[in-house]
Amino acid sequence: MNLPSAKLANSGSLITESPIRDLEAIIRSRTPLIAVETGEEPQIVQMVRQIASRFQLKAYRWTVTEGLQAFDPCDQPLQSVVKSQEVLNYIKTAATHSLFVLLDFHPYLQDAVVVRYLKDIALAYSRHYSTVVLVGSTMPVPPDLQPFTARFRLPLPSAGDVRGIVYDVAADWGAEHGKRDVQTTNKAIDLLVRNLVGLTATDVRRLALKAINDDGVISESEMPEVMRAKYELLGRDGVLSFEYETVQFSEIGGLQRLRNWLTVRKDFFLGDADTRLDPPRGVLLLGVQGCGKSLVAKAAAAIFGVPLLRLDFSVLYNKYYGETERNLRKAFETAEVMSPCVLWMDEIEKGVAVQEDDDGLSRRILGTFLTWMSERKKPVFVVATANDIMRLPPELVRKGRFDEIFFVDLPSPPNRRDILQIHLGKRALEPAQFDLDALVEATNGFSGSEIEQAIVSAMYTAHAQGHGLTQADLIAEIQQTRPLSVVMREKIQETRDWASDRTVPCD
Ligand SMILES: Nc1ncnc2c1ncn2[C@@H]1O[C@H](COP(=O)(O)OP(=O)(O)OP(=O)(O)O)[C@@H](O)[C@H]1O
Ligand SMILES: [Mg+2]
DSSP: OEEOSSOOTTSOOSSOHHHHHHHHHHHHTTOSEEEEEOSOHHHHHHHHHHHHHHTTOEEEEEETTTEEEESSGGGOOSSOOOSHHHHHHHHHHHOOSEEEEEETOGGGGGOHHHHHHHHHHHHTHHHHOOEEEEEESOOOOOGGGGGGEEEEOOOOOOHHHHHHHHHHHHHHHHHHTTTOOEEEOHHHHHHHHHHHTTSOHHHHHHHHHHHHHTTTEEOGGGHHHHHHHHHHHHTOOSSEEEEOOOOOGGGSOSOHHHHHHHHHHHHHHTTOSOTTSOOOOEEEEEEOTTSSHHHHHHHHHHHHTOOEEEEOHHHHHHTTTTOHHHHHHHHHHHHHHTOSEEEEETTTHHHHOOOTTSTTHHHHHHHHHHHHHHHOOSOEEEEEEESOGGGSOHHHHSTTSSSEEEEEOSOOHHHHHHHHHHHHHHTTOOGGGSOHHHHHHHTTTOOHHHHHHHHHHHHHHHHHTTSOOOHHHHHHHHHHOOOHHHHTHHHHHHHHHHHHTTSEEOO
16 A cells, blocks of 8 residues: 555644634633643644634734744734733733734743733733733743633644644655655554554654655554654653563463463454453463563563553652652553553562551552553553462452453473473574473473573583583583472462462463
8 A cells, every 4th residue: 555645635634623622712711821731832823823813813923032923914013022021011012802822931930020911911801802822841820820821731633633644744755755655554554543642743743754764664563663662752761661572472381371361362452353342451460480470471562562561669669759659640641652552560569569557558559550450441451460479459359350360380391391492492402402301300390480590500510511511411400409399388389279269370
């Protein structure tokens, strides 16, 4: 499919009607001052211009560099009006039935004279009927002006708007490249649009151009890159991190049932299948350390083909002491903007285990989490992992919170064989050169992580002795290892007993 380089008739104008109508309603309700916090300056200016022409009002735009400029040259002030106080004086004394957009005005609001001028203008509204729209990246309205000021928020572009912007960007790109058409497919465009929802118009344009730019192609394979760039644009640090490394299920030994469970739900999660079934919301993985819980979180993102975000509870608690709940809510917001995505909450017991001595903080965190779990609308698939199930609050493991609670146990003999093959293979060793049956036997009670560690240590030993890895090196290393299942036998048994009637095995 080509996206033609000529603009398409239906390519969606940048501004849809509804935000204009909202702004119009505020202006018509005789509000003298309107504060707009946005980075989308051209859009606001354009909207004011349209409203002015619709109601036959005069309209002006002011910046500190260009002074006051009328959109219609007939309305241009006779002498130049440049300084902030000059423009306010002009509005106060000379204007009627006009709209003024003052750009980057926030620094001037710290000046008492400016504040008084604005108040004078507001108080005299019924004489001049002029409205002042203050625009800036932030717009803290001084208390004296608040009674006269309405806030206006520019909504983020809808999916339809995003599509329109992508088409416009493709058309502009084509025009600049000798009328070449952008090469793409319906599927790739749909994915791009879905991935760019949640960003401002400027950022949508920037990322769409980035996707097209190097080769004039929008392809599905570019989407991970787009999502990465999107995450960086959101500019949120700390609690959430973008996990660049995902894992294919082929790198995981066993856990077949869990793999199937995820695979059959993929289309429902992405909204590509029967809408009578609720999309999957998340799983809780409990189990023995080192048996692949973290691997599964990474593999889930790979199966669904969506980004993986990780929520780090230790950062949540330490870094922003006192703002913990707000930061958790912000993390959820970011995850929704990044949706569809997998949100990995590792060692969830560290975040939501209720402690008695923290003034109720952990309980509030748990409440915030449970509320979001039940109310979220966007496709964010939660993979929560926990080692210490005894510390998990009962509310969390109650039926219905997660779609399923899986128990990740020590690997069975066939799974140990798979794990041995995977980890030998990863280190360029030929599994067929080893007696796998004997290794499977010897690693009884080992976790996947311990099997991997045994291979790594045996390789070091063999290297130090100046020969390649042998069966004897492996067996010697395995025999020296005291696996956790021995060291913590009771604890693991206790976990298993607890899990037996509350969870589903992964195999
Ligand atoms: N089933 C498995 N197949 C292949 N490798 C495995 C498996 N289980 C564990 N491993 C290896 O052990 C490493 C540690 O596993 P992982 O971090 O997924 O365990 P975990 O259950 O999250 O442990 P923890 O409770 O300590 O966080 C993995 O990076 C992988 O190399
Ligand atoms: Mg882990």
